[in-house]
Amino acid sequence: MQAGTICAVAGQAQRQMRAWAADHPALYDAKAFDPALFSTLALAAAFSGPDLGADRLAVANKVCLWCFGLDWLIDYAASSRDEVAGLVRRCAAVADGEEPAPGTPAEDELSRFLAGIRDELRAEPAFPGLGDVWRDELQRMLDAMALEWDWKAARDAGGDAPSFDEYLANADNLGFAFVFVSHWIASGGGGDVTAVREAGWAVQRVIRLLNDLGTYERDLEWGDLNALLLGRPRAEVQERISALTAEARVLIARARDGAPRLADYMERQMDFCAGFYGVTDFWGSL
Structure with a gap:
């Protein structure tokens, strides 16, 4: 049902x-x-x-x-x-x-x-308490997207690509945390702000790498960056996903104490992406 x-x-x-x-x-x-x-x-x-x-x-x-x-x-x-x-x-x-x-x-x-x-x-009633968080997450995403553009431009000009760890640290370009805080505000707020944000960032890192496993062929065609193009074999990226997923579940559990529905939303989003990116991704063809 x-x-x-x-x-x-x-x-x-x-x-x-x-x-x-x-x-x-x-x-x-x-x-x-x-x-x-x-x-x-x-x-x-x-x-x-x-x-x-x-x-x-x-x-x-x-x-x-x-x-x-x-x-x-x-x-x-x-x-x-x-x-x-x-x-x-x-x-x-x-x-x-x-x-x-x-x-x-x-x-x-x-x-x-x-x-x-x-x-x-x-x-929304929750905006006064979370508006600064929303604005910060937007800026983090904007800056991360701009940085990835710089990396791609440097690579295309014959320069070095970022390291795997640098790339992962720029996971804000994915946009999950910005979308999530918007949903958080619309859902009435609640929870420990630090705990919820840390859990959201952890989930975002997992989804960043899940996305890369699922979009490798498209990224080759479109000229995007991808973790698999940064010197890490698929098996090693999968191992990193497993470790990051375990870390995310710990942080989600901490956030769940004050925000159980938000925690469930994050965890289910992460689990959805684990299955989804094993088959396809969101974008259509060019």
Whole structure:
């Protein structure tokens, strides 16, 4: 019965996500934003919160979709460091309350989408206590995406790639922690802030490497960085995932004392990704 409910909620969430994307056509018109992307993102959220309806997962799904738009613009559309820096400044300014500045159609839609998310979260009772955390996680993600762009540009110019440990330390570019804190605010807050954030970062590191195992072939085609391209064989990366997963479960258990539902959400997200990336990934083809 629960499986049916999860799939039903995912179907509702998918329709919501497709409507949000339709409101921002210049941002989501690339072929890579195919129907399966919306479906699988919706399933990830529905599985992680099996007792939550689509409306209660809407913020997580909206922010996740926004992050995919940002990732597309930085990773694949940006052709210069100035473009990347401009996107980072633009998003930071909107998060701080400024009105979106004029740009390209895709940049305008990215900014407008973020402004709507910002305003929606500011209306939540938990925002005064977690707003600074939200802003910090956004900046961490923006800076991490920009750093990965720098690494790729240096590699393509014949320079050195980052070490495996440097790459893993930049896991904020994945965006999980930013999406999660947005869901946290929309869910009413609660829990020990330090414990919940540490658990979220641990889960993010696990998902970063799970993603790399599942996207290796696509990363080769698209020219992305990947842990398997940094001198570590698959077996060693899998061993590291096992160790990081054990560490994450310890930190999730600590967070569970004051925030059991948030802890469950994080753990289920991690477990979903362990199965999901063994078969496919979210992006469609170019």
